[in-house]
Amino acid sequence: MRHLILILGDQLTTGISALADADPAQDRIVMAEVHNEASYTNHHRKKLVLLFSAMRHFAAALEDVGWTVDYQRYHPDNPNQSLEAVLDRTIRENAPERVVVTECGEWRLHEQMMGWADRLNCPVDIREDTRFLASKSEFAAWAKDRKQLRMEFFYREMRRKTGLLMTDDGQPEGDQWNFDADNRRKWKGAPPAPGPFRVTPDALTRDVIDSVNEFFPDHFGTTDDFHFAVTHQDAQGALEHFLDFALPCFGDYQDAMSDDEDWLFHSVLSPYINCGLLDPLAVCQTAVDRYHDGMAPLNAVEGFVRQIIGWREFVRGIYWLHMPAYAEENRLGNTRALPWFYWTGDTDMHCMHRAIDATRRNGYAHHIQRLMVTGNFALLAGVTPAEICDWYLAVYADAYDWVELPNTLGMVMHADGGYLGSKPYAASGKYIQRMSDYCKHCRYDVKQSFGENACPFNALYWHFVDRHRDQFGSNHRMGMIYRNWDRQPTERRDAIIARGEHLLSQLETL
Template identity: 40%
Template sequence: MPPSTTTLRLILGDQLNPLHSWFGEVRAEVVYILMEVRQETDYVRHHAQKIIAIFAAMRALARRLEHDGHRVHYLRIDDPANLQAIPANIDALLAHYGATGFQYQEPDEYRLDRQLAAYAAQLALPGSMAGSEHFLTTRDEAERIFAGRPQWLMEYFYRQMRLVHGVLVEPGGKPAGGQWNFDHDNRKPWRGTPPEPFDTRAQHDHAALWAGIEAAGVASFGRPDAARIVWPQDRAEALTHLDAFIEHGLPHFGHYQDAMHTTATRLFHSMLSFALNTKMLHPREVIAEAEDAWRAGHAPLHAVEGFIRQILGWREYVRGVYWASMPGYEQHNVFGHDTPLPSWFWDGKTKMRCLRHAIGQSLDDAHAHHIQRLMIIGNFSLLAGLDPHALHQWYLGVYVDAFEWVEMPNTIGMSQFADGGLLATKPYVSSAAYIDRMSDYCKGCHYDKKARLGETACPFNALYWDFFERNADRLSGNQRLGMVYRNLFNMDQDARAACAGQAASVRLRLEQL
């Protein structure tokens, strides 16, 4: 006999945690609903591999739940019954099951949080929200930590998190190794030694899934390559990836976390952000494995601390910034930049070798590591005056691990400084010298890394000095930029004017660079 009451529980595409307490017991009156909808594929244009990877992981979780005895209703993107919007599909399923209740997990994106809260509020039956059981902080925890303080600083937040969660601390609350931050040890370029570890991630052929996505009319960009998706489909694969990183990548991660190289797209990075951001992995277990590796003598402290800082510090911090700043954070544009993205953001066809590689890799793999995103693509975008909102939409669409709560602050605040310093303490920009020091991108490039002026001068050089010249009123008082402005003001007026003219010329011919 069917149950007299039925509750529908919605699982979103970034809530793929099979260990959630919802699944602790099989309940005949509960139906779990997962849906692939145009609402989510179309709000920005997404990379094909991102869509494939998320849908494949959603389908894998549905199979596991069914195997464990749970009732599951799964709507595929090309299902004729799919109304392609979350509220419309829920309405239809509530009627289909004669449901007496509706529940959902706390969404991580503001637009979905507002949509589902409004939807639940207008229902004639009970609707409620459960926690996602994922993050180490609440949405408003960072805001409470900084209440009454003149400025938010990630380093202060990070140290508080280390103490609260007992991570890399010794008795008495002292930091392991006698210092909180080993960033100065983590800035080495990679010249081929030690060798990049072999990529042990399994490839999956999702040709049939991709065919269904295309049949539904979903627009995308990037290389689909549905036969070589390497992102984990489920928690078991994600755990295998985590173990492989701890064994082969973490020992060298620290020194080379900022390095870039044309022959090594991964280097020693974990590639765990997709599994973390879809909640296949919990940050606590990732942090614990890294700390255990140090305590067992397998990985040096500077590498482990740098890796943990990205998760316990930065990841939780930017989420706090996001929720404290929404709605409207995406509209920040303190410099008034409004230049459209050049067409080569969509095909990678530029003569600048660094951007050709970083954007080309992004289009090929739906992934680039944080320094490629920040100091190549983001660096150029800020110096050239590209529209930060358009760039935010590109980042959100192109990267497999990009969800708005983590991507938006990283783009608007960290990469583009468009919030005027709410997130970052200074703009993260450089000339060609930094790119050459940390990569092999400048070798064989069409442009001269040392030249500021002329048709073959590296565009980064004049753009760099002109950016600080144009924004001196806003930035020259920033203590972290004191050296930059001393060097700028020591240039003679002719040199400064020449840089300004060169930069203006570069901005006029972005499409031809």
């Protein structure tokens, strides 16, 4: 046999580089559901169902077109519970000339992969993941010699590189690179939000649901109402659903949150893009086509494209540029444990309860819930970055270390010194009130900063500002905030700080 081709659970596309020169007559594919991948974090049960079912459907599709696929279904009694052990067995059985694999998305597995050739006594060809616009080395070259790495400038490079939303004479469409300032409307129930694309689970998916419930009873979240796409065709359906019903409003309500709607006008495409069911560039191209066809406004399409060719590529670049030291960063010196209500949703803070409860039910929360509610609270409360990072890695169907870590440790926790934002995204309850209707349903009073019923975000916000004066006092983007704080009467500041101290001493009870 010539090549043994390993396809990982988040590489489910025939476009993957490991298959580039593959030949079904000479090569064999191996795919495996293994304990080590399924339990390196407390993966949401919907994520396990999504990946195992999508892997099984993909393997079946490969077999339909003539491939031999050596596929291991998950069972706790399987003797080989790591990808390396499965490879070891298949190498012994097939004696391939070499193993071929596309580079993976996590440092943890990457380190293991680097030792495979020696330990398995077989050459291993690790290929670049060409699903990304910027390779690791391209990003490193862009970053080299720059004093500051800013997403906005990297994004412009990616716009030029792809030609997306660029005019024939090389200018950004609409004479502006970024329409973020237009994308901050509160949503008051109209226009109606479409809800996500839903697929009724087929027999194979139902089988996976039963296995996940049987073998992963302690994992976070529920498999109830599983409706994710698990095939390329259905993921394409999800993309079209988004383009038809949500994209036109994506920009306007990008930062909005609602007590009634879990998904608003977000695409809910990250679970598919990240595991290979959708191609990121093709997704962007179809959105841009909608703009050119007059079906979606520029602020929506530009905002959407920026998230994918800008933020998504940028965070991956930061990850590989700085790992493994990146995961250890804790520049604000946080030491607090993650409150237990992150796992249960059992808190009186209504915004937190709703964001965590949606996460538990759906394996999904949209960006503003992740950033400005659960993330913001962890930042203000001074939670240890490693603990909050592990939570985000566990609870979302789209979570992989390369994208979760920079978003959490960098964007939310500002623990890396500021690669993902020149100032922390810290906010008081006022922001949450402005962008949502959560506060109307809350036992806390968003207008108060101290006293028993005062919104915890308010005192924690000022406590954060005050305790980090050394880090942020000279940041010109925070000058106004410090001036506002310093202008407040001493008694008021003392009362707020005392309330903050009190809250920090009993986070679990909020």
